[in-house]
Amino acid sequence: MRLPxxxxxxxxxxxxxxxxxxxLAAPGTGAAGGAAPAPPAAVLAASAGAAPRPAxxxxxxxxxxRGERPVAPGVRLTSFSExxxxxxxxxxxxxxxxxxxxxxxYLASGTVTRxxxxxxxxxxxxxxxxxxxxxxVNADFFDINGTGAPLSAGLRDGRLTQSGSPxxxxxxxxxxxxxxxxxxxxxxxxxxxxxxxxxLAGYNAADLPPGGIGLxxxxxxxxxxxxTTHGARSAEVTVADGVxxxxxxxxxxxxxxxxxxxxRGREAGxxxxxxxxxxxxxxxxxxxRAGDGGPLPHTAVGGREPLVVDGEPRDWxxxxxxxxxxxxxxxxxxxxxxxxxxxxxxxxxxxxxxxxTALGRxxxxxxxxxxxxxxxxxxATLLAREPGAARPRVENxxxxxxERPVPxxxxxTVPQGSGRPxxxxxxxxxxPERTPVFSPGRDGRTDRVFPGLTRRxxxxxxxxxxxxxxxxxxxxxxxPALGTVDAEGTxxxxxxxxxxxxxxxVHPGTGLVRGRTRLEVLGALERxxxxxARVALAAEGDSATFGLxxxxxxxxxxxxxPKDVTPLYDASLFDVSADPDDGTFTVTARxxxxxxxxxxxxxxxxxxxxxxxxxxxxxxxxxxxxxxxxFSGARATGALLPEPAGRTGPGLRMRxxxxxxxxxxxxxxxxxxxxxxxxxxxxxxxWVYGDGHGAWPSLxxxxxxxxxxxxxxxxxxxxxxxxxxxxxxxxxxxPLTVRRIYLAETRPGARYRGEVVLDELAxxxxxxxxxxxxxxxxxxxxxxxxxxxxxxxxxxARRRKACGxxxxxxxRRCPPPAGxxxxxxxxxxxxxx
Numbered sequence: 100m101r102l103p104x105x106x107x108x109x110x111x112x113x114x115x116x117x118x119x120x121x122x123l124a125a126p127g128t129g130a131a132g133g134a135a136p137a138p139p140a141a142v143l144a145a146s147a148g149a150a151p152r153p154a155x156x157x158x159x160x161x162x163x164x165r166g167e168r169p170v171a172p173g174v175r176l177t178s179f180s181e182x183x184x185x186x187x188x189x190x191x192x193x194x195x196x197x198x199x200x201x202x203x204x205y206l207a208s209g210t211v212t213r214x215x216x217x218x219x220x221x222x223x224x225x226x227x228x229x230x231x232x233x234x235x236v237n238a239d240f241f242d243i244n245g246t247g248a249p250l251s252a253g254l255r256d257g258r259l260t261q262s263g264s265p266x267x268x269x270x271x272x273x274x275x276x277x278x279x280x281x282x283x284x285x286x287x288x289x290x291x292x293x294x295x296x297x298x299l300a301g302y303n304a305a306d307l308p309p310g311g312i313g314l315x316x317x318x319x320x321x322x323x324x325x326x327t328t329h330g331a332r333s334a335e336v337t338v339a340d341g342v343x344x345x346x347x348x349x350x351x352x353x354x355x356x357x358x359x360x361x362x363r364g365r366e367a368g369x370x371x372x373x374x375x376x377x378x379x380x381x382x383x384x385x386x387x388r389a390g391d392g393g394p395l396p397h398t399a400v401g402g403r404e405p406l407v408v409d410g411e412p413r414d415w416x417x418x419x420x421x422x423x424x425x426x427x428x429x430x431x432x433x434x435x436x437x438x439x440x441x442x443x444x445x446x447x448x449x450x451x452x453x454x455x456t457a458l459g460r461x462x463x464x465x466x467x468x469x470x471x472x473x474x475x476x477x478x479a480t481l482l483a484r485e486p487g488a489a490r491p492r493v494e495n496x497x498x499x500x501x502e503r504p505v506p507x508x509x510x511x512t513v514p515q516g517s518g519r520p521x522x523x524x525x526x527x528x529x530x531p532e533r534t535p536v537f538s539p540g541r542d543g544r545t546d547r548v549f550p551g552l553t554r555r556x557x558x559x560x561x562x563x564x565x566x567x568x569x570x571x572x573x574x575x576x577x578x579p580a581l582g583t584v585d586a587e588g589t590x591x592x593x594x595x596x597x598x599x600x601x602x603x604x605v606h607p608g609t610g611l612v613r614g615r616t617r618l619e620v621l622g623a624l625e626r627x628x629x630x631x632a633r634v635a636l637a638a639e640g641d642s643a644t645f646g647l648x649x650x651x652x653x654x655x656x657x658x659x660x661p662k663d664v665t666p667l668y669d670a671s672l673f674d675v676s677a678d679p680d681d682g683t684f685t686v687t688a689r690x691x692x693x694x695x696x697x698x699x700x701x702x703x704x705x706x707x708x709x710x711x712x713x714x715x716x717x718x719x720x721x722x723x724x725x726x727x728x729x730f731s732g733a734r735a736t737g738a739l740l741p742e743p744a745g746r747t748g749p750g751l752r753m754r755x756x757x758x759x760x761x762x763x764x765x766x767x768x769x770x771x772x773x774x775x776x777x778x779x780x781x782x783x784x785x786w787v788y789g790d791g792h793g794a795w796p797s798l799x800x801x802x803x804x805x806x807x808x809x810x811x812x813x814x815x816x817x818x819x820x821x822x823x824x825x826x827x828x829x830x831x832x833x834p835l836t837v838r839r840i841y842l843a844e845t846r847p848g849a850r851y852r853g854e855v856v857l858d859e860l861a862x863x864x865x866x867x868x869x870x871x872x873x874x875x876x877x878x879x880x881x882x883x884x885x886x887x888x889x890x891x892x893x894x895x896a897r898r899r900k901a902c903g904x905x906x907x908x909x910x911r912r913c914p915p916p917a918g919x920x921x922x923x924x925x926x927x928x929x930x931x932x
Contacts, residue, residue, distance in 0.1 A: 163179075163180065163181040163182065164180045164181070165179040165180075165181070166179075168485075168486070169486065170234055170484050170491075170511075171231075171233045171234075171484065171513040171565055172199065172564055172565075173196035173198075173199040173201045173513070174193065174195050174233060174483075174511060175193075175194050176191060176192070176194075176483045176494065177191070177192045177194065178191050178192075178494065179191075179192075180449070180450075183457055185451050185452065185453055186423075186804075186805060187450060187451070188443055188444065188445075188452065188453055189444045189449055189450040189495075189496070190441060190443040190444065190450075190461075190495070191442050191481050191483070192440070192441050192465060193234050193236070193440040193441075193483060193511070194437065194438070194439055194465075195234075195439075195440070195511055196436065197273070197277050197279055197436050197437065197438055198277065198278075198436045200513065200514055201277075201511060201512070201513055202226075202230070202273075202277075202511075202512045202513075203273040203398050203438065203509055203510070204224065204226065204232075204255075204510040204511075204512055205253060205255035205256070205260070205398045205400065205509070206220045206221065206224055206507060206509055206510040207220065207253075207255065207506065207508075208220060208223065208506070209223070209318075210320030211248050211260060211261050211318055211319050211320055211506065212246050212320035212321065212322035212506065213321070213506070214241075214504035214505055214506050215504050216480070216504055217236070217237050217480040217482055217505065218482065218493060218502060219504075220235070220505075220508055220510075221235045221490065224510050226510065226512035227512070230512045230513065230514055231484075231513060232490070232491065232510045232512050233483070233484040233491055233512065233513055234440075234482055234491050234510070234511040235481075235510045236440045236480065236482070236508055236509050237427055237474055237479065237480045237503075237508045238401070238402075238427075238505075238508045239251050239253065239400050239401045239505075239507050240402075240403055240474045241305070241474065241506045241507075242305040242306075242326065242846070243845055244793075244795075244814070244846045244849075245305070245322075245846050245848070246305050246322040246324070246326050246327065247322055247506055248261060248303070248304070248305035248319075248322065249261060249263075249305065249506050249507055250263060250264050250268070250305055250306065251263040251264070251270055251400070251401020251402065251403075252284040252286060252387065252401060253270075253400055253401065253507060254272070254284070254387075254395065254396055254397070254398060254399035256398075257274075257275070257395060257396070257397050259302055259385075260318070260507075261302060261303035261304055262284075262301045262302040262304045262387070263284070263286070264304070264305070264306045265300070265301075265306065265307075265308035265311075267283045267284070267285065267390070268283075268402070269281050269282065269283060269401070269402055269403075269405060269471055270282060270283065270396075270400060270402065271399065271400055271401075271402065271429050271471055272389070272397075272398065272399040273396055273397060273398045273399070273438075274396050274397025274398060275394055275395075275396070275397050278434070278435035278436055279435045279438055280391070280393070280396075280431065280435050280469070281405075281431065281469045281471055282389055282390050282391045282396075283389075283390030283391075284389065284390065285387065285388050285389075286301070286302065286386075286387050287299075287385065287386055288300075288302070288314070288383065288384055288385030288386065289383070289385075290312050290362065290381060291381060291382040291383075291384075292371060292379070292381055293380070293381075294371070294374065297312055297371055298312070299312060299314060299383060299384075299385050300312055301313035301327075302314050302316075303318060303319045304327065305327060306848070307327045307328055307365055307368075309331070309366055310365065310366045310367040311364065311368050312362055312363070312364040312368040312372065313327065313362070313363050313364075314360055314361075314362060314383055314385065315355050315360065315361040315362075316355055316360050316361075317355045317357050317359075321353075321354045323351050323352050323353075324350070324351040324361070325349070325350075325352065326351075326846070326848055327351075327363065328351075328363065328365040329848025329850070331365040331366055332366055333363060333364060333365045333369045334349065334350065334363070334369040334372040335347040335349075335350030335351060335372065336361070336362050336375050336381075337355075337356070337359050337360075337361055338359060338360050338362060338381055339358060339359045341380055341381060341382060342379070342381075343375050343377050343378065344377055345377060346375055346377065348373070351363065360383070362381070400507055400508070400509055402471035402472055402474075403420075403471075403472050403473075403474075404455055404471075405469075405470070405471060406428055406430070406458055406462050406467075406470035406472050407430060407462050407463050407467045407469055408469065410433070410463070410468045412456070412460045412462070412463045413455075413456070413459050414456050414459075415454065415455040415459070419733065419734065420455060420763075421454045421455045421456060422454065423445065423451050423453055423454055423457075423807070424446070424453075424475055424476055425443060425444055425445030425446060425452050425477070425479040425498045426443040426453055426458050426479060427440075427442050427473040427474060427479040427481070428440075428441045428442075428458050428461075428470055428471065428472055428473060429441075429470065429471050430462040430465060430467025430468075430469065431467060431469050431470070432466055432467065432468055433468035439462065439465045439470075440481065440509070441458075441461065441465065442495040443461075443475075443479070444495055444496045445475075445476075445498055446498040446806070446807060446808060446809060447496060447806060447828075447830070448802060448804050448806045448831060448832050449496075449806075450496070451806050451807060474505070476498065477497060477498050477499040478503050478505050479495060479497060479498070480493060480497055480505070481495045482494060484565070485524070486559065486561040486565040487523075487524050487559035487568065488559070488567065489567045500828075513564060514564065515564070515566060516562035516563050516564030516566040516568075518566070518568050518569065519562055519606065519608055519609050520560035520561065520562060520568035520604075520606055520609055520612045521561065521563050521568075521609055521612060522560070522613070523559065523560050523561075523570065523572055523612065523613060523614025524560075524561060524614055525556060525557070525602050525614040525615055525616040526557060526616055527545040527546060527554050527555065527556055527557075527616075528556060528557045528588075528679075528680060529545045529554065529555065529680070529682045530545065531543035531544065531545050533680075533681050533682070534646060534658045534681070534682045534683075535630035535631075535644065535646030535682070535683060543658065544619075544656065544657050544658075545658060545682075546616070546617065546618050546619060547618070547619045547620075547621055547655065547656075548590065548591075548592040548618060548619075548621070549621050549622075549623065549624040549649055549657065549659075549702065550592045550594060550621075550623055550624075551592065551593075551702055552591070552592060552624070552649075552659065552663045552701070552702065553591050553592075553660055553662055553663055554589070554592075554660060555589050555590075555660065555662075555679065556574070556588040556589070556590055556602075556616065557588060558570075558572045558588065558614055560572075569606075570604050570612060571604060572602035572603055572613075573586075573603060574588050574600065574601070575600070575601050576590070576599075576600055577600070577601070578596065578598040578599075580593065581595075581596040581597075581620050582594075582598050582600075582618065582620050588602070590618060592618075592620035592621075593620065594620060595620050595621065596619075596620055597618070597619050597620075598617070598618055598619075599616070599617050599618075600615060600617075601614070601615040602615070621651045621653075622653055623651060623652070624649045624650075624651065624701065624702045624703075624704055625650060625651055626704065627647060627648075627649050627650075627659070627699070627701055627705065628647070628648050628649075628650070628706055629645050629647055629699065629706045629707070629708045630645050630646045630648060631643075631708065632709060633708070633710075633711070633779060633865075634686055635714070635779055635865030636686070636688040636710065636711065636712040636713075636865075637712075637714050637781055638688065638712065638713070639688050639689065639691045639712065640688060641687070641688050641712070642685050642686060642687040642688070643685070643686060643829065644683040645683065645684055645686075645708055646659075646682050646683050646684070647659040647682075647684075647706060649704070658682050659701055661678065661679050661682060661684060662679055663701055663702070664677070664684075664699050664700070665700045666684070666698065666699050666700075667697070667699075667700070668686075668696070668697040668710075671689065671690075672688070672689055672693040672695045672710075673686050673689060673693070673710055674687040674689060675687075675697055684699075686710055688712040690712060691712065691713060692712055692713040693711065693712040693713070694710070694711045694712075694866065694867075695710050695711075696708060696709050696710055697710060711866050711867070712865075713866065714782070714863040714864060714865055715863070715864055715865075715866060716784075716861050716862070716863055716864075717777055717861060717863075717864055718859060718860070719774055719775070719776060719777070719861060719862050720774050720837070720859075722741075722742075722745065722749055722750050722751045722857065722860075724770075724771060725740070725741035725742065725751040725752075726741045727770075728768050728769065728770055729768075729771075730766070730767065730768065731767045732764070732765060733763070734759065734763070734764045734765075735755055735756060735759070735760075735764040735765060735766050735844075736755070736756045736759070737756055737766045738753075738754045739751060739752070739753055739754075739768055740752040742856050742858075745858040746786045746788070746856075746858040746859060747858065747859065748858075750788075750856045750858035751768060751856065751857045751858070752854060752855075752856050752857075753766060753768055753854060753856075753857065754852075754853075754854040755842060756852045757844045757849070757850060757851055757852070757853075758850040758851055758852055761848065761850065763843065763844070763845045764843065764844045765842065765843040766794075766841060766842045766843075767839050767840075768839060768841060769838070770837065770839070773836035773837060774837035775834065775835075775836050776800070776833075776834065776835040776836060776837060776862050777834075777862050778834050779833060780827055780862040780864050781826070781827055781864070782825060782827055782863045783825045783860065783863070784822055784823065784824050784825070785798070785822070785823050785825070785840070785857060785858075785859070785860050785861075786820055786821070786822050786857070786858040787812075787820070787821055787822075787823055787855055787856070787857060787858075788819060788855055788856035788857075788858075789815040789816070789817040789818050789819065789855060790815065790818060790853040790854060791815065791816055791817060791818045792815060792816075792849075792851050793815060793846075794814065794843065794844050794853065794855075795811060795812075795814055795815075795844065795845065796811065796813075796815060796823060796840070796841075796842055796855075797809050797810060797811040797812065797840070797842075797843060798810045798811075798825050798837060798840055799840075799841065800827070800835045800837055801835065801836050801838050802831045802833065802834075803832040803833060803834055803835070804832045806831070806832070807838070808827075808835075810825035810826065810827070810828075811825070812824070812825060815842070815855060837860070840857060840860075842855065
């Protein structure tokens with residue numbers, strides 16, 4: 100799956116891409132002589148107004164950034180990076196005018212419990228004849244460790260998909276006349292049995308209350324229903340055409356067969372169902388109504404905490420779930436005609452996330468009169484269409500490193516356009532948000548290029564709705580003395596200065612269609628730096644990526660395209676490949692243990708990346724100080740005790756009680772002082788004596804920038820000793836410290852007491868590289884043959900095949916291939932309560 104790409108920096112900073120402006124495609128001036136359609140009112144241009152630098156902070160080069168682009172008529176995306184009380188945050192806001200022909204749909208897989216990524220849900224969504232899905236966002240909190248079902252009520256096309264938890268929670272509703280509102284959906288129903296009538300407590304619900312009976316239909320999906328009764332005494336019956344066909348006792352497994360329904364009860368509800376026999380007649384009636392007395396919405400999804408109520412942001416200080424975290428929020432204007440969907444990145448070096456209190460203030464500042472917190476953490480995902488694209492793409496940076504599968508979301512749909520081009524979106528193919536950099540907003544300036552080097556450009560045509568259109572442009576440079584552009588859109592810098600590059604074509608009905616972007620040719624390349632000086636590969640086959648950033652005599656920086664780079668490396672130790680779209684190189688280990696380097700030369704300048712394969716183990720906490728560790732809990736109680744009989748010596752015993760709540764609970768073990776982690780640590784391991792209850796073990800790390808990283812292990816479903824491995828996120832800023840070790844429980848019905856023993860927290864660190872030795876050179880070096888890195892003999896040789904040839908030739912430097920990037924291993928930064 101293609102990794103998410105942020106739009107933030109592509110539209111921000113000084114990189115002002117004039118994609119369609121007054122000077123482009125003026126109405127009525129088309130070459131065909133006819134009146135061309137007027138360009139969309141919202142000009143495709145980036146905001147270049149950077150605010151002053153904030154005082155302090157880990158990155159003195161970082162400045163606030165904000166940019167905006169249209170997604171469709173009445174729909175726009177704003178991306179930002181700015182300082183908050185919690186530190187720097189990045190986010191994306193989708194603003195939607197609901198008064199126009201924009202519709203908000205319920206997004207789901209087709210069953211209540213089947214989870215898919217938001218991108219997959221969009222790909223499966225049918226927006227209706229003549230419409231396109233242009234944006235989407237994740238929605239409801241869900242039973243992540245159980246059934247996977249949403250925890251709140253939902254409406255799809257005005258029909259109930261599932262009822263919510265026993266305690267009503269707010270939902271965001273849209274329609275039936277376009278406007279949105281935040282309200283409660285109230286579920287009511289009865290089950291008439293031979294021995295009397297009982298209340299119906301739920302419909303495809305993730306959580307049945309004590310004594311209740313719930314109705315489950317084939318729309319529930321394949322998830323077991325047993326978790327809905329949380330281990331309580333339960334029973335099920337299958338009903339077809341109002342007649343009981345089977346009584347299942349505990350039941351709860353397998354999908355509901357087509358043409359039938361299942362009634363599931365717990366405690367008193369289970370007793371009532373267990374008394375039935377096949378042939379008994381039952382009658383079920385239910386209804387859902389709007390808690391505000393208004394009409395039932397066409398679309399509704401649930402949330403949890405109110406963020407803004409009647410224009411006033413809520414203060415969540417001291418209350419649960421108020422730590423800085425990735426977030427998703429939904430807000431509505433006072434008249435319900437404007438919708439704001441906000442995601443804030445979190446648990447990353449560039450964005451730590453925000454509290455609920457801060458999130459409410461952000462929603463208020465956007466203009467929300469009512470706002471609701473949706474599922475955040477690793478679930479936070481926002482998609483939006485780029486001008487000219489057929490489908491939306493991921494705009495935020497999900498904290499798990501990739502999209503998390505979720506049960507539902509919201510889709511924004513608009514009418515399709517004519518498909519006739521009215522403009523081109525012109526920009527560098529190397530996107531800033533995908534380019535490895537040192538400082539956001541400074542190094543990712545793909546609108547810059549050095550003399551003699553290149554920058555590949557793209558031109559995407561779009562129609563009057565910013566939807567896809569056809570067109571093949573011709574390229575031109577306004578100042579050829581400063582830089583030229585070839586027929587494929589590759590710009591080559593020649594002399595220092597600014598130059599506008601235009602893509603244009605003529606089309607019947609619309610006439611002359613153009614788009615342009617402005618590039619800056621910097622001074623001569625003076626310095627070349629890799630985005631990481633060291634690459635530590637854990638084992639044979641492991642890989643990692645890096646990029647190159649150049650700098651001129653005045654300190655202006657820009658990424659260097661792989662096309663302009665000549666690499667030199669030992670082909671017996673590593674494979675090196677390049678991806679021109681990402682601007683990255685990938686180095687892959689060919690042996691289990693090695694030490695070497697990769698030299699990269701550009702325009703007479705050289706940079707070196709030290710590469711090692713293999714890790715050494717270092718103990719960072721042996722728990723000999725277990726008596727000084729401190730216990731704390733979130734909706735949980737417990738204690739920490741020294742354990743003399745650990746795995747190899749003293750350990751730390753954690754006793755915890757998760758029985759007092761159905762909300763997310765956590766038991767924390769905090770060291771006397773944060774535990775330092777050796778520089779360049781690739782992974783951490785911890786021995787855990789499990790109790791089999793299924794709690795979720797995690798390490799909470801803090802990096803050199805102050806950003807938090809939560810590394811999670813497998814659920815503790817074993818008993819006895821087991822060694823857990825926690826991969827350190829590759830972009831975490833070293834040095835790191837371990838702030839705490841904890842267990843968490845997110846399953847509402849999993850209420851229990853337990854204890855585990857912790858021992859031997861160890862760091863796995865790469866050895867020093869031979870490249871650190873003065874005068875070291877790559878041994879048996881090889882370049883990048885055309886197509887892919889050539890295989891080398893096991894023993895280094897002085898001679899290598901020439902690039903792409905079959906004849907023997909001396910060692911030489913070769914251009915990188917244009918083959919696909921080999922991605923690094925996925926790393927997850929996880930949920931934390």
